[in-house]
Amino acid sequence: MRHHPFGPTRRDVPVVGQGTWYIDSAQRSAAIAALRRGLDLGMTHIDTAEMYGNGAAEQIVGEAIAGRREEVFLVSKIVPQHASRSGTIAACEKSLARLKTDYLDCYLLHWPGSHPLGETIAGFDHLQRAGKIRAWGVSNFDVDELEEVLSIAGDGAIACNQVLYHLQERAIEHAVLPWCEAHDVAVVGYSPFGHGDFPGPRTTGGRVLQEIAEAHNATPRQVALRFLVRRPALFTIPKASTVEHAAENAGAGDLRLTEAEIARIDAAFPRGPVPSSLPML
Ligand SMILES: NC(=O)c1ccc[n+]([C@@H]2O[C@H](COP(=O)([O-])OP(=O)(O)OC[C@H]3O[C@@H](n4cnc5c(N)ncnc54)[C@H](OP(=O)(O)O)[C@@H]3O)[C@@H](O)[C@H]2O)c1
Numbered sequence: 001m002r003h004h005p006f007g008p009t010r011r012d013v014p015v016v017g018q019g020t021w022y023i024d025s026a027q028r029s030a031a032i033a034a035l036r037r038g039l040d041l042g043m044t045h046i047d048t049a050e051m052y053g054n055g056a057a058e059q060i061v062g063e064a065i066a067g068r069r070e071e072v073f074l075v076s077k078i079v080p081q082h083a084s085r086s087g088t089i090a091a092c093e094k095s096l097a098r099l100k101t102d103y104l105d106c107y108l109l110h111w112p113g114s115h116p117l118g119e120t121i122a123g124f125d126h127l128q129r130a131g132k133i134r135a136w137g138v139s140n141f142d143v144d145e146l147e148e149v150l151s152i153a154g155d156g157a158i159a160c161n162q163v164l165y166h167l168q169e170r171a172i173e174h175a176v177l178p179w180c181e182a183h184d185v186a187v188v189g190y191s192p193f194g195h196g197d198f199p200g201p202r203t204t205g206g207r208v209l210q211e212i213a214e215a216h217n218a219t220p221r222q223v224a225l226r227f228l229v230r231r232p233a234l235f236t237i238p239k240a241s242t243v244e245h246a247a248e249n250a251g252a253g254d255l256r257l258t259e260a261e262i263a264r265i266d267a268a269f270p271r272g273p274v275p276s277s278l279p280m281l
Contacts, residue, residue, distance in 0.1 A: 001016065006159060007135075007159045007233075008159060016249060016253045017045025017237040018035060018239065020035075020048040022052070030241060032063050034241050035061065041253075044071050045235065047188070050078060051110060059099075075106045077109070079113075083115045083119070085119045085120070086123070088124060088127070093132075102132070103133065106136060107124060108136065108139045112145050117145075117148055135159035139162035140162070140164075143179045146180070158185045159186060161180055165190065165191075166224070167224055167265070168197070168199070177231075181231070192238045198221065198224070199220075204268060205269050208264055215261075219248055225255075226255040226257055
């Protein structure tokens with residue numbers, strides 16, 4: 001499993017991690033087995049959130065990592081409605097209780113909301129000083145919002161921005177990814193399989209993935225994941241609720257693609273026009 005330094009934390013984090021949205025919909029024992037197989041295979045970055053299943057996903061993660069906490073780079077998120085200074089501290093305490101741990105490796109604001117960012121950041125600072133979180137970051141932030149966080153917290157404070165990123169949704173490449181690269185902020189791409197909408201084998205793009213996969217004795221999904229972590233700032237967090245899916249996803253962590261293969265995927269899944277709401281750098 002390949003690792004990259006995780007933004008300013010400099011922690012070595014596997015490029016392929018594990019998501020947990022809707023993991024509580026699977027059979028509990030299967031979900032826990034999948035997460036544990038993922039850990040065995042090096043996918044030690046586990047992403048969860050208080051929102052997922054109203055805490056049920058965090059409880060499943062807590063069970064999956066029991067006895068193995070030190071192996072895990074554990075990330076959870078606070079919903080913006082809770083993200084006042086005191087609300088941030090209280091929400092984190094509840095997440096820690098559900099996860100049966102006394103610290104998070106990274107705590108994220110799930111998306112921008114109405115509490116002033118300075119309040120949320122003050123809560124994060126308090127939690128960090130208390131040893132309850134090792135780092136903090138944001139999710140679903142565009143460049144304007146990242147600039148605001150930077151103006152409050154300063155350089156080296158934002159560990160990551162977790163954003164939508166898959167082959168058919170590459171909008172972050174226009175401005176968010178370059179901004180994060182310039183400011184040493186890790187970019188964690190979520191929904192790498194399009195949240196259940198992965199290009200089928202009969203589509204043009206699907207055929208490209210299949211051909212490249214065959215050349216490496218790999219699978220189209222492994223090729224896709226590898227493409228999504230082709231730059232040092234990038235990480236990906238596919239969600240799997242079976243051990244087979246977890247094992248397949250972990251296999252992407254060692255795959256090497258040639259520049260020509262990357263270029264073919266790039267052409268088959270064009271990143272599209274600059275979204276009108278995103279300023280150009
Ligand atoms: N920050 C945010 O706002 C935000 C938003 C969305 C997601 N996320 C995070 O990102 C994670 C991943 O995104 P996602 O859950 O939306 O979707 P995803 O990872 O793109 O896709 C998950 C789907 O792919 C299937 N799958 C996984 N591995 C597979 C494999 N090897 N072969 C075939 N099917 C496979 C899963 O099936 P099974 O479950 O049956 O294995 C599930 O149906 C989330 O779980 C969450 O942690 C964050």
